[in-house]
Amino acid sequence: MNLPVEIVEMLGQTLAKVVPVTIALALVFSVLAHFWACNPGRPWWRKRELVTDICYWFLVPLFARVFRIGLLVLGAALLFGIRDADALIAFYDNGHGPLSRLPLWLQAILFLVVADFMMYWLHRMFHRGVCWKYHAIHHSSEDVDWISAARFHPVNLLLGTIGVDVVLLMAGISPEVMLWLGPFNIFHSAFVHANLNWTLGPFKYVLATPVFHRWHHTSPAEGGDTNFAGTFPLWDILFGTFRMPQDSLPEQYGVDDQSSFPGEIIGQLAYPFRRSGAVRPPEGRWWRKARTDLPSG
Ligand SMILES: [Zn+2]
Ligand SMILES: [Zn+2]
Numbered sequence: 001m002n003l004p005v006e007i008v009e010m011l012g013q014t015l016a017k018v019v020p021v022t023i024a025l026a027l028v029f030s031v032l033a034h035f036w037a038c039n040p041g042r043p044w045w046r047k048r049e050l051v052t053d054i055c056y057w058f059l060v061p062l063f064a065r066v067f068r069i070g071l072l073v074l075g076a077a078l079l080f081g082i083r084d085a086d087a088l089i090a091f092y093d094n095g096h097g098p099l100s101r102l103p104l105w106l107q108a109i110l111f112l113v114v115a116d117f118m119m120y121w122l123h124r125m126f127h128r129g130v131c132w133k134y135h136a137i138h139h140s141s142e143d144v145d146w147i148s149a150a151r152f153h154p155v156n157l158l159l160g161t162i163g164v165d166v167v168l169l170m171a172g173i174s175p176e177v178m179l180w181l182g183p184f185n186i187f188h189s190a191f192v193h194a195n196l197n198w199t200l201g202p203f204k205y206v207l208a209t210p211v212f213h214r215w216h217h218t219s220p221a222e223g224g225d226t227n228f229a230g231t232f233p234l235w236d237i238l239f240g241t242f243r244m245p246q247d248s249l250p251e252q253y254g255v256d257d258q259s260s261f262p263g264e265i266i267g268q269l270a271y272p273f274r275r276s277g278a279v280r281p282p283e284g285r286w287w288r289k290a291r292t293d294l295p296s297g
Contacts, residue, residue, distance in 0.1 A: 038197040047143035095174030119234040120235040134270035146190040217253040
């Protein structure tokens with residue numbers, strides 16, 4: 001088969017998966033936000049920069065697929081000296097080494113916990129220095145909603161979700177685990193961005209919720225440099241960055257340079273390469289500050 005045909009086929013396969021999931025999520029979160037909106041007002045389909053978010057929503061799964069395959073091939077060649085296609089398939093097919101011999105459910109738990117731990121620190125790294133220019137794209141959404149979940153710069157994806165997936169697959173985890181975790185991750189990332197006032201009561205310490213992550217999307221002045229965990233708030237509790245104020249809900253989202261921040265996808269993809277892009281100071285001072293005003297509940 002020739003390359004253009006394969007690319008078109010891959011586009012088709014990805015879209016065939018994304019479209020039904022999108023419709024289901026749209027229905028679920030439209031109904032839930034009608035009853036339990038965190039910020040009542042605009043429904044998601046009237047959110048600012050909706051077109052931008054829709055572009056990311058369909059492009060990101062494509063990027064992710066290409067990047068994942070590329071990194072898996074590159075990693076196997078550079079680290080394990082595997083260069084031919086059959087050996088490559090055999091290497092990844094059912095995982096390899098001691099990790100792949102664990103029961104699948106245990107591999108899934110391990111994957112969830114280790115990936116989330118790595119993502120927590122990568123996320124913190126992306127909030128500082130020049131890395132912020134790439135991550136600012138994700139924070140540029142003023143109307144945070146489930147459809148904002150995919151707004152990520154490709155560099156952020158590569159050194160985030162995709163990089164972490166590839167590292168764990170190279171470590172030997174069976175790809176079968178991803179079949180179960182993939183749908184959970186898609187649903188959960190849409191869920192934490194959804195316009196919902198859900199804190200899940202005492203479970204706010206167990207699982208990242210919409211209110212937990214919406215606080216993360218507020219400005220640093222409002223305490224937004226907190227709640228970095230994707231799935232388990234445990235990391236934020238352990239490392240002093242957990243923040244869920246009692247009796248108040250987050251209201252304002254976006255970046256400091258919002259007025260000059262590009263609203264469309266092309267401008268956003270180019271943003272990190274602009275000289276004028278905002279850079280943040282290193283973590284030192286902020287780390288001490290966050291620890292001292294860590295709330296108890
Ligand atoms: Zn962030
Ligand atoms: Zn987010």
